[in-house]
Amino acid sequence: MSEVADLFDPAFLRTLDRLTLITRRPLAGVMQGERRSPRRGASVEFADYKPYVPGDDFRQIDWNLYARLERFFLKLFVAEEEVTLHLLVDASASMDWGHPNKLRYALRAAGSLGYIALASLDRVAVQAFGGAAGAAGRQRPVRGRAGALPLLNFLSRVRAAGSAALLESCRRYAQTAGVVGPLLLCSDLLDERWREALAALRRRPFEITVLHILSPDELAPAFEGDLRLVDIEGGEPVEVSADVDLLERYQERLAGWRSEIETYCAGHDINYIFVPTTIPLEELLLDILQRRGVLR
């Protein structure tokens, strides 16, 4: 419990109560909830008429219309269902890096969004890639405020380890996820196959938001001299002679890489949000995510 409190400040969580997740289009859920669903169901909002065919629920027949036309029509209403928020947290070794720590930042962001979703009676599924978050690294979907505690508990147990294998993880998640819904991917995307990974997620109609989290020392490394750079995830080491010139070129390369991702995301209906860990979480949730149409 102390780990949860360490990660999520209760007072901070309370400020999130007034926020709601925005879905850009109606999404089908499993259970009744508070969001418009593409399905027809029980609500006060009229949707359409439909000729009666045997087998339909005759309780929905519009008898007033029958009186006028002497034919059976069903009166359909917009269904209001929950949505399932998918939280994908990259817990590979590379995420446990930097000051402030990227993984911690990702977990707090994911937890906060999950809490917001649960507060509005939505369902939250969470998955940590790589890492040592327990058997499957996956939390059974939870729903409602009651699910907040298991969710936060799960997140606070996530430890970074190993390689994320982003592509495999995303592909597997897309294949096995129950219902689609908003999907938040918190990752540093430091994987050569980030493009394929995002494409794999797009096989299902998730509303994808990518939180691209990088730490300050990745944005501007303070290296000097001849170094042998060792990849924490066991990637190929690189020998560099760091000088101002090289660091300048690194910055250029980094900017190029980011704009590459951003362009890809813009072209594939993915909400890309670049977050250095120096940005306070409050600013992210209360300002950036609202401006980017993720929260309201």
Place this chain on the structure above:
Amino acid sequence: MGLINPWFLALAAIILPSIIVLYMLRLRREERTVSSTLLWRMLVRDVEANTPWQRLRRNLLLLLQLLIALLLLLALARPFIKTQGIGGRNLILIVDRSASMGAVDVSPSRLEAAKAQALQLIEQLQDGGRATVIAFGGKMEVPAAATSDRRELKRAVQSIELWHGGDSDMSQALSLAGALAARSPESEIAILSDGEVTVPVSVTLPGTIRYFPVGSGNNNQAIAALTLEAGGPGTQTLFARVLNEGQREATRRLVIEVSFGGEADFQLFNVYDLSILPGQDQTVTAEVSGEVRLVRARLEGSDDLPVDDLAWAVQASSDPIPVRFVTPGNRFMAVALSLLPRVQVTAYLTETATFTDTPVLTILDEFMPDPLPAGNLLIIDPPRSTPYFSVTGELNRPLPRPVAGDEPILRHIELGEINILRAAQLQNAPWAHTVIDSDAGPLLIAGEIDGRRIAVLTFDLHESDLPLSPAFPLLISNLIGYLAPGSGGEAAQIRPGEPLSIPTGDLATAARVTYPNGDEEMIEPDDGVVVVAATQQIGIYQVELLQDGEVIRSINYVANPYSESEAHITPITVLPIREAGGGIVGREIDKEGRDEWWRPLALVALLVLIVEWLVAHRGGVARLRRRVSGLGSRVSN
């Protein structure tokens, strides 16, 4: 191309690999864990794709260090290229500065070329090597003695200037060089000359001798003589002789100008086109007005030695020159003296020799009063010793021969076959130089001592056939001209560099000398004689004798550049000097000088070292640059 210390290059086989090994050891890079090397991998890929030599750049420092080591080792190996030069540690430079070195057949002149060669030799001097600079020609000088200071040596060489007059007698310089060379084992004597020099017969010097001949041409025409003598009443006879020393026929125009007043009033008198065969001369004789005081002749056109294309002559003084002749009877002498214009002879018999007059010259024939009379002396057949020389015996049938060189007393004289029965043996006359020598001892000596000129003819004229030869009157004329300046046709002519003694008589209290370049000098007479020592310049010297500030007499003297030995400018490529080891010194075919290259190599190594340092600290340098530019922009804001 060669190496003095080639074994240093062998060191390269050890040092270069060890630098590489050290570099590789040093390049065990510091390991730094990063979250991901993805971006760095991309970066390195970019860089290598863009510039294939970037891989090299990573080893730039190593390459630079190897280059520095290689350059330093090369410098230590002391590469050199063989040049015409020297190799010894004790260099003795003998530079000819005689008039013939003024020839312009090599640009700008032979002397300048010799000096340039000397500077090059000094440049090639080994470190710690010493050098001595000797200049000869006229008077020998040693502007730099046994010093290793190259700057001083170069200054000494630069200070050598052409010396008009005098001869190119190298014997003194050679004996000094020989003495210096004998003192130090690795000695090398370098002679820079055109070869027109007098060297002692079969001289042998210790050390290595190298001769660097200067000069290539031999085209020279000279005004060998220009005189102005009293002719008929109211006229003077101008005589000019132009000599072609070259080896081709030459056509030159002789321009004669005369002046009735001073040097500023020259006006054209006549122009003669002369065509002269090689080795021949042409003379010009003309009657000019008796009023002509100065004559200037010049050859138009150009040759290799322009300096002797110019000559001056002055009107002979008409004042009688009193000469006292003390003799038991000498008809030959009396006739010869009577032929000389202006010479006023007072003859005394030896028995009645009590002198009352004060002549310029006293001729003592077989007679030696005690004390000797004042003034200049011509002593013939001295019967006994005097304070100036010793008579130590007799020479039997000496064979006379003229001394080598340019002796004014022997000017225009061919001695030929002269027989002498008996002559006095003279010794202990260091003040005099020998004019006519013989196998046993000198026959005629002349020189200056105690402010007077003395000449001694050691044999009785009656015991020789010299008075019967055509040379005799010329010899007497020259002797009287030497002993009583101003008496002969060329009396007012002096050789450049030769001191000019003018008897002032009793009246003059001072003499004002105007030099050819316009400078004036006041000279006090000493013992009745004014001596003008600085007669290096060529041209007209005006001497005015003053009595209480009033000019009582004005005499012009000219110093003409022509010199018989110097006018012959054909460069000589072999000098009859022997090295102690044998062999005659000639033009060096086998050039053994070394031009060392380690200095530029060391300099390049230093530059590469600076580059290496900049490359090694390029990060810091760039930061500094940025800080400076940031500071600048902040200041401008």
